[in-house]
Amino acid sequence: MLVTKGITKSFGDLQILKGIDLEITDGEIVSIVGSSGAGKTTLLQILGTLDRPDDGELIVDGINPFSLSEKQLAKFRNTSLGFIFQFHQLLPEFDAIENIQLPALIKGTSMHQSKKDATRLLSILGLEDRAHHKPNELSGGEQQRIAVARSLINNPKVIFADEPSGNLDSKNSTELHQLFFDLRDEFKQSFVIVTHNEELANMTDRKLTMSDGLIV
Numbered sequence: 001m002l003v004t005k006g007i008t009k010s011f012g013d014l015q016i017l018k019g020i021d022l023e024i025t026d027g028e029i030v031s032i033v034g035s036s037g038a039g040k041t042t043l044l045q046i047l048g049t050l051d052r053p054d055d056g057e058l059i060v061d062g063i064n065p066f067s068l069s070e071k072q073l074a075k076f077r078n079t080s081l082g083f084i085f086q087f088h089q090l091l092p093e094f095d096a097i098e099n100i101q102l103p104a105l106i107k108g109t110s111m112h113q114s115k116k117d118a119t120r121l122l123s124i125l126g127l128e129d130r131a132h133h134k135p136n137e138l139s140g141g142e143q144q145r146i147a148v149a150r151s152l153i154n155n156p157k158v159i160f161a162d163e164p165s166g167n168l169d170s171k172n173s174t175e176l177h178q179l180f181f182d183l184r185d186e187f188k189q190s191f192v193i194v195t196h197n198e199e200l201a202n203m204t205d206r207k208l209t210m211s212d213g214l215i216v
Contacts, residue, residue, distance in 0.1 A: 001026045001190050002047065002158055007056035009042055016042045018213035020056070024158070029184055029191040031201040034210035040194045041162060043210070047192060048160040049077050061157045078107055082151030082159035082189070086166040088143045090135040090150075096142075097122065097131040100149045107154055114153070121149040124186065125179070141172030148179065158190040165197055177203055 007020040016039045024030050032040050045051040046058065049065045058066060065076050090099045097118045104114035122128050125145045135143055144164065151159050161180075165173035177200045180191055193204065201207045208215050 001028070001061060002192075003057075003059045004047070005057045007043070007046060007053045007058065009039075009046060009051070009053050016213055017046075017053070020215060022208075022215065024190050024192060027184060027188050027190060028206065029180060029193070029204045030206045030208060031193045031195055031204040032208050032210060033195060033198075033201045038210040039213045040210050044160055044162055044192065044194050048081055048083060049073060075107075078103055079154050080157045082154070082156040084144075084147050084151050084159065084161040084164045086163040088135065088147045088167075090143055090146060092135050095132045095134050096127065096138065096146045099135070099146055100153055103150060104153045109154075117153055118149065121152055125149055139172075140168055141175065144168060144172070144176055145179070148176075148183070152183065152187060152189075155187065156189060158192060161191065161193040161195075163195055164193065165195070165200060173197065174199070 002024040004020050004022045007017055008015065009017040020043060032043065034040055042051070046053050052066055057064065061080060063076065065073055068076060097115065100118040100121060101114040104117060105111070109117070119131070122131055125148065127142060127145055130138060130142055138146065165176050168176060180193070181203070183189070184191060193200065195201055210216070
């Protein structure tokens with residue numbers, strides 16, 4: 001599903017990634033742990049095509065995304081990848097269902113179909129009654145579930161999560177962690193999760209530890 005070979009990345013004279021080789025299979029949930037500054041978020045951004053490596057190769061579902069034009073890459077990112085961030089990144093002027101619909105509308109899905117798909121995801125996540133609430137009317141846990149639904153709307157191949165429970169209390173964190181596994185069983189996506197949460201990391205199919213720009 002996802003393969004990297006020799007990924008490196010530097011910012012000025014500081015080398016952050018020093019040659020990352022990685023393989024993630026279909027339907028696998030992988031956590032990446034390590035101390036701050038180890039390169040976890042930089043790696044996640046490259047895997048998610050939000051940043052480019054200095055050297056090395058990334059293949060996602062048989063495609064080298066960095067060989068695409070910027071327009072093709074944006075389309076690939078929209079249709080094949082999903083993202084969950086620590087602070088939700090929901091648009092405050094839109095309600096829950098509209099936030100979920102956005103990636104589908106960008107893809108070109110009709111308003112009717114995108115609303116139908118978003119409603120189904122809300123139902124799966126138990127948030128049907130929150131569909132028309134704006135982010136400031138939702139709890140932190142509800143906002144994160146809306147962000148999860150948004151990441152799923154285009155049925156991506158792989159979902160990247162950066163500290164997804166870092167802004168949640170222990171109860172909501174536990175529920176979100178279990179949700180990832182329930183969703184994997186339902187939708188068959190791969191998940192790559194950067195986390196400092198040992199409970200979540202130990203639940204995943206494979207835990208990778210980064211230190212000093214390498215997977216150890």
